Amino acid sequence: MFKNFYADAYFDNITDVSPSYLKEKGVSGIILDIDNTLIGHNVPVPDEKVLSHLRLFESEGLKLCVVSNNEYDRVKNFAEKIEVEYFVHKALKPRALGYNLASKEMGLQMNEIAAIGDQIFTDVWGAKRAGCFAILTKPLHSGGEGFFIALKRILEKPFLRKRGNL
Numbered sequence: 314m315f316k317n318f319y320a321d322a323y324f325d326n327i328t329d330v331s332p333s334y335l336k337e338k339g340v341s342g343i344i345l346d347i348d349n350t351l352i353g354h355n356v357p358v359p360d361e362k363v364l365s366h367l368r369l370f371e372s373e374g375l376k377l378c379v380v381s382n383n384e385y386d387r388v389k390n391f392a393e394k395i396e397v398e399y400f401v402h403k404a405l406k407p408r409a410l411g412y413n414l415a416s417k418e419m420g421l422q423m424n425e426i427a428a429i430g431d432q433i434f435t436d437v438w439g440a441k442r443a444g445c446f447a448i449l450t451k452p453l454h455s456g457g458e459g460f461f462i463a464l465k466r467i468l469e470k471p472f473l474r475k476r477g478n479l
């Protein structure tokens with residue numbers, strides 16, 4: 314029943330996910346979450362390490378698509394800043410909608426896509442529902458997120474613990 318809450322892989326940070334690992338999984342495109350996956354809370358752009366890792370993905374032939382529940386302007390501006398061509402705004406994660414749009418944008422099947430995000434009930438659930446390879450990373454910054462996200466983090470704990478991630 315809860316199988317969609319378990320990621321296919323767990324990493325500390327997106328920069329720990331190597332292109333060769335993804336390619337072994339048959340991945341040709343990556344769906345990227347923004348907040349706490351690429352950037353910390355209230356930080357406008359990713360740090361150099363994350364940015365250069367995105368360029369590494371691309372240089373290895375992996376397509377990138379930012380998929381966010383945020384408004385058009387924010388997602389578009391962010392995608393431009395990090396020089397990623399494809400983006401989907403108002404994705405309504407954890408619904409499959411945004412993932413389907415991203416798959417169309419990148420011209421890839423779901424089983425060729427990995428989704429990387431920091432939230433189980435948004436990023437992992439959405440990716441699993443849509444049929445992507447779901448990768449959970451630790452949130453870049455877990456403070457100052459507000460009550461509801463803090464609550465979600467608590468609810469996520471049993472699913473992390475079961476995989477020995479804590």
Ligand SMILES: [Mg+2]
Nearest residue numbers: 346348349431
């Ligand atoms: Mg996030």
